[in-house]
Amino acid sequence: MSLAFYHPTGGFFERANPVSKLIGLAAAFVPPFFADRPVEVLPYFGLLFSAALLARAGGNLVRVYKLMILLFVMSIVLWSFFYKGQTALCTLGPLVIMKESLLYGITIGIRLNCFVLAAIIFLTSTPIEDFTYGLSKLGIPFAVSFALTLAFRLTPLFIETGQAIVMAQKARGLDLDSGGILRRIRHYVPIIVPVLASGLRRADQLAVALESRGFGKGKKRSVVSEFRVTWRDYVLLSVVLLAGALMALYRFV
Amino acid sequence: MCSLLSCRNVSFTYRGSRKIALDRVDFSIDQGEFVGIAGATGAGKSTLVKCISGIVPKLFKGQFSGDILLRGEPIRRRRVAELAGTIGTVFQDFEAQLFSTNVRHELAFGMENLCIDRETMQRRIDEVVQVVGLSNLIDREPQSLSGGQKQRLALASVLCLNPDLLLCDEPTTDLDPIGRRELLDILERLVASGNSVGLVEHDTERLIRADRVVVMGDGRIVASGKPAEVLSDPEFCTYNGLFAPQMLALFSLLGLRGHPLSVEEAKEVLDREGFVPKSGPTGAEVPEPGGAPLIATEDLHFSYTPNVPVLRGISLEIRQGDFVCLLGQNGSGKTTLVMHFNAFLQPGSGRVLFKGTPVEEIGPARMGRRIGFVFQNPDQMLFAPNVFEEVAFGLRNYGISERDIPQKVSAALESVGLAGKEEVDPFVMTKGERQKLAVACVLACEPEVLILDEPTTGLDAQEQIAMMDLLTTLNRAGHTIVIITHSVQVAAGYARRVVLLDSGKIIGDGTARGIFSRPDLLSRTSLIAPPCVRLGCMYGLSALTVPELARSLERRVQ
Numbered sequence: 176m177s178l179a180f181y182h183p184t185g186g187f188f189e190r191a192n193p194v195s196k197l198i199g200l201a202a203a204f205v206p207p208f209f210a211d212r213p214v215e216v217l218p219y220f221g222l223l224f225s226a227a228l229l230a231r232a233g234g235n236l237v238r239v240y241k242l243m244i245l246l247f248v249m250s251i252v253l254w255s256f257f258y259k260g261q262t263a264l265c266t267l268g269p270l271v272i273m274k275e276s277l278l279y280g281i282t283i284g285i286r287l288n289c290f291v292l293a294a295i296i297f298l299t300s301t302p303i304e305d306f307t308y309g310l311s312k313l314g315i316p317f318a319v320s321f322a323l324t325l326a327f328r329l330t331p332l333f334i335e336t337g338q339a340i341v342m343a344q345k346a347r348g349l350d351l352d353s354g355g356i357l358r359r360i361r362h363y364v365p366i367i368v369p370v371l372a373s374g375l376r377r378a379d380q381l382a383v384a385l386e387s388r389g390f391g392k393g394k395k396r397s398v399v400s401e402f403r404v405t406w407r408d409y410v411l412l413s414v415v416l417l418a419g420a421l422m423a424l425y426r427f428v
Numbered sequence: 429m430c431s432l433l434s435c436r437n438v439s440f441t442y443r444g445s446r447k448i449a450l451d452r453v454d455f456s457i458d459q460g461e462f463v464g465i466a467g468a469t470g471a472g473k474s475t476l477v478k479c480i481s482g483i484v485p486k487l488f489k490g491q492f493s494g495d496i497l498l499r500g501e502p503i504r505r506r507r508v509a510e511l512a513g514t515i516g517t518v519f520q521d522f523e524a525q526l527f528s529t530n531v532r533h534e535l536a537f538g539m540e541n542l543c544i545d546r547e548t549m550q551r552r553i554d555e556v557v558q559v560v561g562l563s564n565l566i567d568r569e570p571q572s573l574s575g576g577q578k579q580r581l582a583l584a585s586v587l588c589l590n591p592d593l594l595l596c597d598e599p600t601t602d603l604d605p606i607g608r609r610e611l612l613d614i615l616e617r618l619v620a621s622g623n624s625v626g627l628v629e630h631d632t633e634r635l636i637r638a639d640r641v642v643v644m645g646d647g648r649i650v651a652s653g654k655p656a657e658v659l660s661d662p663e664f665c666t667y668n669g670l671f672a673p674q675m676l677a678l679f680s681l682l683g684l685r686g687h688p689l690s691v692e693e694a695k696e697v698l699d700r701e702g703f704v705p706k707s708g709p710t711g712a713e714v715p716e717p718g719g720a721p722l723i724a725t726e727d728l729h730f731s732y733t734p735n736v737p738v739l740r741g742i743s744l745e746i747r748q749g750d751f752v753c754l755l756g757q758n759g760s761g762k763t764t765l766v767m768h769f770n771a772f773l774q775p776g777s778g779r780v781l782f783k784g785t786p787v788e789e790i791g792p793a794r795m796g797r798r799i800g801f802v803f804q805n806p807d808q809m810l811f812a813p814n815v816f817e818e819v820a821f822g823l824r825n826y827g828i829s830e831r832d833i834p835q836k837v838s839a840a841l842e843s844v845g846l847a848g849k850e851e852v853d854p855f856v857m858t859k860g861e862r863q864k865l866a867v868a869c870v871l872a873c874e875p876e877v878l879i880l881d882e883p884t885t886g887l888d889a890q891e892q893i894a895m896m897d898l899l900t901t902l903n904r905a906g907h908t909i910v911i912i913t914h915s916v917q918v919a920a921g922y923a924r925r926v927v928l929l930d931s932g933k934i935i936g937d938g939t940a941r942g943i944f945s946r947p948d949l950l951s952r953t954s955l956i957a958p959p960c961v962r963l964g965c966m967y968g969l970s971a972l973t974v975p976e977l978a979r980s981l982e983r984r985v986q
Binding site: 179181183302303304325328329331332335336339340342343344345346347348349350364365368369372373376377380381382383384386387388389390391392393395396397398399400401 | 481483487507508509510511512513515516517519521523524525527528529530532533536537538539540541542543544545546549550553567569571585586589770772792793796797800801803805807808809810811812821822825826855869870873
């Protein structure tokens with residue numbers, strides 16, 4: 176089983192140019208800010224959700240749905256406290272829930288989930304190498320863009336190592352699920368120490384392996400994949416811009 | 429002939445270390461030469477390789493002196509990345525060298541850095557995947573490949589740069605015999621086409637194929653010359669952490685001259701010298717222990733992903749006092765099988781019983797006291813600030829009273845030969861010591877069965893012998909031992925019972941002698957019997973070790 180987000184489909188998003196995908200991703204973060212009510216942001220959420228299905232990101236969505244629900248619930252709870260409203264909706268003990276606060280919380284929750292969806296579409300359809308290429312085309316030095324994308328390369332490996340270590344310690348009788356919170360935190364020491372140690376060792380070895388394959392030899396670099404600008408890029412960017420423009424119009428006019 | 433690369437009077441001490449890693453080393457490799465580098469753990473082999481590729485002293489800092497010349501030019505001022513197109517290095521830990529989305533990108537990475545044009549990249553990728561046999565896996569994710577494939581990919585990613593000198597630092601430790609042979613074939617083809625290869629390797633049966641072997645000890649070069657001559661003295665080999673090539677060891681025991689490298693060569697000389705098998709049995713047959721059954725699996729099936737079966741109907745019984753060796757090639761299901769013994773994995777179908785009770789009823793937490801696991805990589809379990817705490821960890825988990833702990837810890841350390849090291853930090857120990865510590869940690873909890881996954885991988889000859897002697901002693905003291913290995917030498921030399929696995933099925937189960945006397949069984953897997961076993965078979969003998977074979981051959985009286 177692969178723990179990486181990217182999985183090859185050969186579909187629309189995968190074949191779009193990495194540069195326009197990155198621009199599209201950045202642009203896709205803007206429209207939700209034009210919306211103040213759930214009804215305004217929901218269509219955009221729907222658009223992104225259908226795009227995610229088109230990108231066959233379903234598997235990745237299943238992996239992050241808990242995060243999405245958490246974001247949604249947290250923003251409702253937080254904004255119910257901090258956003259001042261006028262219309263009382265109901266009371267929970269000493270708390271008065273205001274209609275405006277609740278609606279605002281829901282809007283922000285959906286807005287955050289829009290960001291998650293956009294990012295998932297991008298990660299599902301973009302190999303790390305294309306990601307790095309896109310960033311360097313946008314003017315970021317290769318060493319920096321490589322370092323940025325390294326996190327995405329290494330996370331799955333860290334998870335795998337972590338799983339192996341958990342198993343090794345469980346075999347020594349480590350019980351992760353009992354006791355109070357302090358006890359439980361202490362229980363994670365035998366996991367965290369080997370994970371960090373192996374992470375540091377791995378980083379060391381990776382640095383050596385990268386350099387001996389010529390990493391950072393010169394400023395110029397060639398790229399094995401060929402990227403062209405096609406109709407896909409125009410469609411992708413137009414759809415994002417159109418959605419943004421419609422939402423801005425609705426908001427300001 | 430002008431040397432491609434030469435080291436002159438090179439010394440190096442790692443920063444923060446008191447021990448000198450390289451001590452006035454003179455070393456050279458010619459164009460088109462295949463040089464093997466051998467020696468015990470800590471002899472300075474890896475440091476030498478790192479010096480040649482410029483990693484020492486540029487990435488690993490320390491006290492460096494001496495000169496390294498590439499075609500007569502000092503490399504001192506050149507960065508590691510600048511040398512990449514000329515000197516390629518494949519490192520021991522192949523996992524850490526792979527970081528790309530698919531095989532194609534992994535291969536392209538180095539060439540992209542050297543700014544090679546796209547057409548050339550495509551052509552070299554196509555060529556190299558042919559050479560290493562990864563053509564049909566070009567779009568696969570490196571992490572999804574098998575150990576052997578990853579190793580070949582790590583090699584291929586360096587080959588794409590077309591280096592004049594290829595350095596390989598123990599590239600075959602995790603490979604089964606066929607995988608090793610394939611890797612060596614690739615290296616030999618490279619040498620044949622004019623490249624130079626430096627290979628760090630502890631398996632002398634492989635080193636004998638090199639043009640020249642350099643043996644290192646304590647940071648110095650202690651011998652250099654033709655493999656057959658350098659490696660012909662078994663005592664010298666053992667002293668330097670190597671197993672002597674078996675045919676050379678046999679000749680030394682029989683008092684014969686000559687340096688045969690292959691089984692066929694040895695047979696020819698032995699026939700000429702008039703050696704025949706003695707009559708009578710080869711060696712004392714170890715009786716099967718008739719203890720009570722401890723672990724039993726019944727028609728066990730398992731798969732990680734649907735439609736890719738890993739275990740296909742395993743029925744196995746392990747008895748009290750057994751010394752079982754699960755032998756099989758990479759990916760044959762050995763580790764997956766033992767993971768079921770502790771209820772770490774749930775069977776797809778079939779049952780796993782411990783003393784008649786299904787293990788999932790006992791649960792992984794409580795099974796830990798009954799079956800002790802030593803995983804392949806000790807670094808995945810060691811975390812404590814000192815040896816005492818490390819061993820006490822398991823005891824505390826099982827609720828042993830603090831009063832009894834010191835005594836149990838000392839007993840466990842005593843039995844693995846680490847007595848008196850209670851205060852040492854596990855992270856500064858050698859791999860061999862860490863492995864022993866891992867055994868002590870498990871042993872302290874007094875399990876009924878001890879399972880070890882590849883206990884000899886990455887250890888040199890002396891450390892391997894120490895580890896296997898330790899297990900033999902524990903077994904004699906009544907412990908039931910199960911080891912997983914792809915080393916036929918280990919299985920032949922130590923196991924009482926060998927269970928041969930292939931693609932998730934048991935294809936052979938019996939005494940080591942019984943299994944190794946049937947070449948048809950081994951040939952169904954990608955394993956090869958040790959040379960002495962193969963030579964024995966030609967005489968109709970079932971000898972498992974070199975001394976055994978030497979004892980059962982005699983000169984015909986004329």
